[in-house]
Amino acid sequence: MRPSHPPHLSGIVATIALTVIGLAGCNAPATDAETNTQDQRFLHALETDAKPWSHEGFDDQEEHFPFANFSDLTGGERERIFEVAVAQLNLLRPELVMSIGDLIEGGTEDRSRLEAEWGSFDQRARGTVAPVFYVGGNHDLTNLTMREVWEDRYGVRYYHFVYEDVLFLVLDTEDHEPARMREIYEARDTFIQLQRAGRTWAELEETTYFNMPERTAGDVGAVQSEYFITALAEHPEVRWTFLFMHKPIWREAEDPEFAAIEAALGDRPYTLFNGHLHNYGHAVRNGRDHITLGTTGGNQNPDSETAFDHLTLVRMTGEGPVIAQLRMDGILDKTGSVPLDGDTLCFQASQCN
Secondary structure: OOOOOOOOOOOOEOOOOOOOOOOOOOOOOOOHHHHHOOOOOOOOOOOOOOOOOOOOOOOOOOOOEEEEEEOEOOOOOOOOHHHHHHHHHHHHOOOEEEOOOOOOOOOOOOHHHHHHHHHHHHHHHOOOOOOEEOOOOOOOOOOHHHHHHHHHHHOOOOEEEEEOOEEEEEOOOEOOOHHHHHHHHHHHHHHHHHHHOOOOHHHHOOOOOOOOOHHHHOEOOHHHHHHHHHHHHHOOOOOEEEEEEOOOHHHOOOOHHHHHHHHHHOOOOEEEEEOOOOOOEEEEEOOEEEEEOOEOOOOOOOOOOOOOEEEEEEEEEOOEEEEEEEEHHHOEOOOOOOOOOHHHOOOOHHHOO
16 A cells, blocks of 8 residues: 655655856846856845845855764565665765664674675665765674674774764764674574564563663673773864764663763763664753664664654754755655655555555
């Protein structure tokens, strides 16, 4: 069945064109109005004091730049959603694209299968015009074999970079000690087998994995914590800092390593993004935005109104980031349709039959 689009969602059109036309002919002499225009990128031939526009303060500051985020695409990936997201990212044309983890299904120690899954994702990610920066999630880094494959392919599990005087911190929230990682992996595998066997949610709540704090909050080790404390100390004057992580470890008040990173952030302006929960949410902690992204193809709870596919478009300005959450059923191409015949897809389980 073709999913319905709520009226307030279907009007977001991603093809935006601003054309400023000089009305004087190419060979005509410049008028006084043209000669006296301070911004030579905007030319007109009007000589009246009153003009049919609001003002001439164009929003074109040099320090502005856009970047985008996509969220969980695995954990029960739904077909074609991510391919549509790639097409929509290319309509939005950010300068870079951040992920938030769960890029493959994973959950195995079969190295050949992991290599195949990562090869597939790499190919899909290369479809974006802008570069995609990887963030590891529990589906990507569940066991030591998966960690080794990641490091062989991509070098490091956590890192930082500066772009246009903005600091990007990419954390690994699966940073467990090897013995604990094995315990979590085995408990998680048992949980998944019981889930596939049709056990009730009440039964699943009694399992070891369900009651592990790492299931929802993850872990950041001492070495990683020190790495980011150093990175922050080396970049004290950047105009903004963004943190990207899969699991919302910031919700675990007793985690000392992440608490040390928060302390190092101090009073600098920053914004935090995480995924994992497959439900959109926003919170303010320490006076800073903490944004939990929904899905970009991952499994959805059909009873949740905050479980929907979306992309995040962030425009960095001189005053800080302007953040827009764009639902995928409302990012339309020039024909007024979701790209790649996406109008036939369901982007929110609670809205589809």
